Amino acid sequence: MTDQPAHPSLAGLSCPIPLTDYPSVQLAHGGGGRLSQMLIEGLFLEAFDNPVLELLHDGAILQVDGARLAFSTDSFVISPLFFPGGDIGSLAVHGTVNDVAMCGGRPVAMSTGYILEEGFPMEDLWRITRSMEEASREASVSVVTGDTKVVDRGKGDGVYINTTGIGVIPAGVEISPRRARPGDLVVLSGAIAVHGIAIMSVREGLEFETQLESDSANLYPMVASVLERAGERVHVLRDPTRGGVASALNEIAGKAGVGIRLDERSIPIGEEVRGACEILGLDPLYVANEGKCLAIVDREAGEEVVEAMRGHATGGAAAIVGEIVEEHPGKVLLRSRIGGMRVVDMLSGEQLPRIC
Amino acid sequence: MKFVDEYRDEADAVRFIEAMRGLPTRSWNLMEICGGQTHTIIKSGIDRLLPPEINMVHGPGCPVCVTPLELIDRAIAIARRPEVIFTSFGDMLRVPGSSADLLSVKADGGDVRMVYSPLDALTLAHANPGKQVVFFAVGFETTAPANAMAVWRAAQEEVENFSILCSHVLVPPAMEALLGAPDNLVQGFLAAGHVCSVMGYWEYEPIAERYRIPIVVTGFEPLDLLQGTYMTLRALEEGRWGVENQYARSVTREGNVPAQQLMEKVFQVVDRPWRGIGPIPMSGYALRAELSRFDAERRFEVGDISAQESPECIAGEILKGLKKPHECSAFGTRCTPERPLGAPMVSSEGACAAYYHYGRIEELISRDAAQAAERHD
Numbered sequence: 010m011t012d013q014p015a016h017p018s019l020a021g022l023s024c025p026i027p028l029t030d031y032p033s034v035q036l037a038h039g040g041g042g043r044l045s046q047m048l049i050e051g052l053f054l055e056a057f058d059n060p061v062l063e064l065l066h067d068g069a070i071l072q073v074d075g076a077r078l079a080f081s082t083d084s085f086v087i088s089p090l091f092f093p094g095g096d097i098g099s100l101a102v103h104g105t106v107n108d109v110a111m112c113g114g115r116p117v118a119m120s121t122g123y124i125l126e127e128g129f130p131m132e133d134l135w136r137i138t139r140s141m142e143e144a145s146r147e148a149s150v151s152v153v154t155g156d157t158k159v160v161d162r163g164k165g166d167g168v169y170i171n172t173t174g175i176g177v178i179p180a181g182v183e184i185s186p187r188r189a190r191p192g193d194l195v196v197l198s199g200a201i202a203v204h205g206i207a208i209m210s211v212r213e214g215l216e217f218e219t220q221l222e223s224d225s226a227n228l229y230p231m232v233a234s235v236l237e238r239a240g241e242r243v244h245v246l247r248d249p250t251r252g253g254v255a256s257a258l259n260e261i262a263g264k265a266g267v268g269i270r271l272d273e274r275s276i277p278i279g280e281e282v283r284g285a286c287e288i289l290g291l292d293p294l295y296v297a298n299e300g301k302c303l304a305i306v307d308r309e310a311g312e313e314v315v316e317a318m319r320g321h322a323t324g325g326a327a328a329i330v331g332e333i334v335e336e337h338p339g340k341v342l343l344r345s346r347i348g349g350m351r352v353v354d355m356l357s358g359e360q361l362p363r364i365c
Numbered sequence: 366m367k368f369v370d371e372y373r374d375e376a377d378a379v380r381f382i383e384a385m386r387g388l389p390t391r392s393w394n395l396m397e398i399c400g401g402q403t404h405t406i407i408k409s410g411i412d413r414l415l416p417p418e419i420n421m422v423h424g425p426g427c428p429v430c431v432t433p434l435e436l437i438d439r440a441i442a443i444a445r446r447p448e449v450i451f452t453s454f455g456d457m458l459r460v461p462g463s464s465a466d467l468l469s470v471k472a473d474g475g476d477v478r479m480v481y482s483p484l485d486a487l488t489l490a491h492a493n494p495g496k497q498v499v500f501f502a503v504g505f506e507t508t509a510p511a512n513a514m515a516v517w518r519a520a521q522e523e524v525e526n527f528s529i530l531c532s533h534v535l536v537p538p539a540m541e542a543l544l545g546a547p548d549n550l551v552q553g554f555l556a557a558g559h560v561c562s563v564m565g566y567w568e569y570e571p572i573a574e575r576y577r578i579p580i581v582v583t584g585f586e587p588l589d590l591l592q593g594t595y596m597t598l599r600a601l602e603e604g605r606w607g608v609e610n611q612y613a614r615s616v617t618r619e620g621n622v623p624a625q626q627l628m629e630k631v632f633q634v635v636d637r638p639w640r641g642i643g644p645i646p647m648s649g650y651a652l653r654a655e656l657s658r659f660d661a662e663r664r665f666e667v668g669d670i671s672a673q674e675s676p677e678c679i680a681g682e683i684l685k686g687l688k689k690p691h692e693c694s695a696f697g698t699r700c701t702p703e704r705p706l707g708a709p710m711v712s713s714e715g716a717c718a719a720y721y722h723y724g725r726i727e728e729l730i731s732r733d734a735a736q737a738a739e740r741h742d
Contacts, residue, residue, distance in 0.1 A: 043702075044703065346374075346409070346587070347373060349411060350413070
């Protein structure tokens with residue numbers, strides 16, 4: 010028999026992610042791919058474990074005195090702060106209301122926390138704040154509480170914004186990643202990868218000429234129409250932001266224990282985005298969106314949902330792009346343009362452009 | 366999208382696949398040289414659409430994969446220096462050295478930046494006169510002209526704070542090394558179209574003659590690869606050898622002569638070690654003596670750093686086409702893109718990563734079938 014330790018075990022207090030793997034945080038831990046998933050499931054979920062968090066949805070769905078609330082938080086650290094089609098302020102509002110909408114909730118109010126770097130131009134802060142105000146007014150959401158902190162010069166990137174949103178989920182709406190089931194259809198509200206490519210086109214050292222603007226938009230009005238038309242037949246909603254459509258669908262396949270089949274030819278994608286992805290060696294399925302919605306719906310509701318989406322500017326190019334299947338649970342498969350099949354895996358690390 | 370969709374058309378793909386069906390009278394091993402071609406084959410599922418007699422062997426043409434481990438360690442040692450801005454193409458950043466990769470050097474505070482062109486690195490050198498800007502110049506003949514141009518311009522403009530860490534490799538000597546090996550199983554080559562856009566294909570004619578093997582210069586789109594495979598297969602079945610050009614829309618026999626002239630001014634052909642394969646005589650480029658002041662290995666005195674490969678990684682057998690990635694005992698378990706044991710798992714062009722990301726369908730289908738049979742019982 011081995012000796013008992015002289016002091017109580019510290020196992021429960023030590024970091025659950027093996028330090029030999031990643032002794033420090035890498036950028037890819039925030040990239041929305043497999044490393045993010047490892048961090049969230051291995052460290053945060055380990056610490057905060059509870060049935061609401063466990064679903065790892067875009068937001069939490071809470072029962073409070075008979076009412077159902079959608080509750081979601083997000084941080085915005087984008088560079089550059091101003092980009093074609095938006096800025097960090099409008100993006101923060103859209104990101105927040107969209108996360109609430111993806112829970113099936115009507116966004117009601119939000120908070121905003123600014124972390125400012127010493128020396129940040131007041132005029133830029135004013136521009137960002139005006140843009141936030143405008144976006145929140147358009148989304149009929151009030152900014153009802155906030156916080157401001159300033160960090161030393163060099164210790165921030167101009168401005169970071171954290172937001173929290175809250176919304177009310179109407180009766181007859183039942184959204185959960187676990188509700189995806191074989192036979193369901195996957196509906197995508199429009200052309201993919203626009204935001205990520207628009208941001209890349211203006212990033213330092215990577216500038217290329219394009220007319221592209223970010224698709225950053227409030228998705229709630231479109232989601233409301235979809236829910237009005239299809240109600241409980243809408244099973245899962247997700248906005249494929251970081252990590253793109255591929256990561257979002259992999260998460261759903263994993264949570265629901267189902268397989269997903271996509272048809273490459275039916276996935277809407279703009280010419281300019283495709284061209285940029287070809288040149289940069291990026292797979293658009295992994296590029297971020299800020300104004301697109303994935304809906305997994307009952308097979309019979311598919312066409313109605315497409316129609317409801319197309320009634321809105323944000324859903325003009327909506328299409329059925331795939332289906333949920335019983336086979337290969339947890340995996341997303343794609344039928345290529347020439348008829349071959351391949352696995353669409355979760356992204357591991359940041360997507361890195363290739364040498365040649 | 367113009368010039369892309371034409372080469373991804375399903376009806377045309379089906380025509381090639383139909384044309385190949387029934388053509389092979391025996392089994393053939395064809396090697397696509399370039400990692401970009403491997404990527405297309407696996408991503409579009411071409412290997413599973415071909416007649417079963419055709420075995421696609423994935424060649425050594427992934428620059429990230431064949432860059433020696435010790436060179437990555439040298440890159441990391443240079444990138445850690447406080448006076449250095451280390452620049453590289455994106456996919457070199459995650460390649461593991463002996464104990465770290467360039468991304469973790471960045472996480473630890475090193476100034477490591479991704480660029481799209483060595484000329485961007487030169488611009489950085491102009492903009493940061495107090496810093497030493499180093500570019501990690503890896504790749505085949507495809508990337509060599511741009512790297513040559515960067516060094517040439519640095520010399521013309523007398524940019525003293527710019528250098529390159531050079532590990533260029535050349536395709537024809539590697540093909541000869543493969544064909545001359547006693548365990549060679551390659552019977553036909555799909556040559557790398559982009560390398561040939563620069564170099565032409567005259568260099569391949571004596572190889573095809575000497576080894577009596579068909580070599581078809583092939584592009585990178587799904588239909589290019591199907592057509593290249595079809596042309597190679599026909600040559601093999603008809604007992605022909607020689608060089609054919611499938612990629613005529615961008616490749617000529619002579620190639621890009623001004624680019625070749627510039628490369629000649631900047632580089633000299635030297636022996637190079639290939640990761641996983643070993644040293645191949647006269648198989649790479651180094652800077653000419655008169656430009657050696659732009660050689661980062663000399664400038665930072667890292668030439669004596671050496672490294673030991675993981676004994677478990679069978680990258681050599683993978684890169685020589687002797688084994689498929691999933692035949693490695695560590696594949697997908699102890700070796701994944703998050704924790705790679707060897708470079709073919711890191712680069713998106715690496716055969717192991719391509720298999721890991723796209724290629725597990727057979728395994729899935731057979732598992733599904735087993736489960737279905739179980740339910741039946």
